[in-house]
Amino acid sequence: MTSAFVVGDQFRKRASEVLEQTHSSLPEELRTQLRALLKNKGQITLSFSTARQLKKYLQDAGHPFYLHELLEDSSLHLPEVVKPPRNPELVARLEIMKARLANKEYNKMTRNVNNQEMNRNxxxxxxxxxxxxxxxxxxxxxxxxxxxxxxxxxxxxxxxxxxxxxxxxxxxxxxxxxxxxxxxxxxxxxxxxxxxxxx
Structure with a gap:
């Protein structure tokens, strides 16, 4: 399940502006999170909780731009789904059940066939x-x-x-x-x- 955004240059630019303009009113925790994100030169992933804090701050401070403007060129971060390993007992039981079902189907198809069958007559x-x-x-x-x-x-x-x-x-x-x-x-x-x- 996704829990973060992959942000682009728009976020870098606007977040830098927010950090420069609001030294006093920006919460310290949010400031450190944003600075840590901006230090990263590669792909930036913004968690939903940080995005909520930033949205609340922007609303309370009355900034001229909103969170959706920050995330304009962003996308959802979809983590790779890791499949849990299958239980070997379950796999063995499934194989036995498949074999039984196939045998049952075979017997159902061939129940009218006589082994002394010479031809179709x-x-x-x-x-x-x-x-x-x-x-x-x-x-x-x-x-x-x-x-x-x-x-x-x-x-x-x-x-x-x-x-x-x-x-x-x-x-x-x-x-x-x-x-x-x-x-x-x-x-x-x-x-x-x-x-x-x-x-």
Missing amino acids: GTLAEFGQQVRSAKAVVVTVFNFLVTVVATFACSYMGSQYLFTETTAQVISAVIASSVVGLAELYILVRTMEGELGEP
Whole structure:
């Protein structure tokens, strides 16, 4: 906190005039303070208490100039702020608290992340489940095709004993394989509905 002025040439000049003109009425304490200030050739710092005493004297003595005229080219003296050293225990506690807070934030960000994550589509367990599901679909389609082809072959071979013409044999084999294929599709749909939990 500031408690003094840095005064300039205006103060030197006016203070010298005050010291020369008023030998009797100027208080001795104020006179010695002003002389000590004027002896200093470098930067002069005028304390607030000395400035108050000088202002009171100028008012009481009825001088033709005032304190603000003395301090016209002056500025406030701002002392350098000295920071107190930090307590090492406090610093250590703050570091521990920062680490805990960072760890908490990290855990909050990564709580939905699984360490078995393979890619953005899902975990390895989900990937395995998808592979098993795809394998079941492939087996079902293969089973359907084998059943239809086998029915066609059996019907074609069996119809040779009933029909002599090839056209009639093919038509009877297509009808038989179509009926078996539709039956397979019906069973497949009912099975899938049961797996999905639908009635």
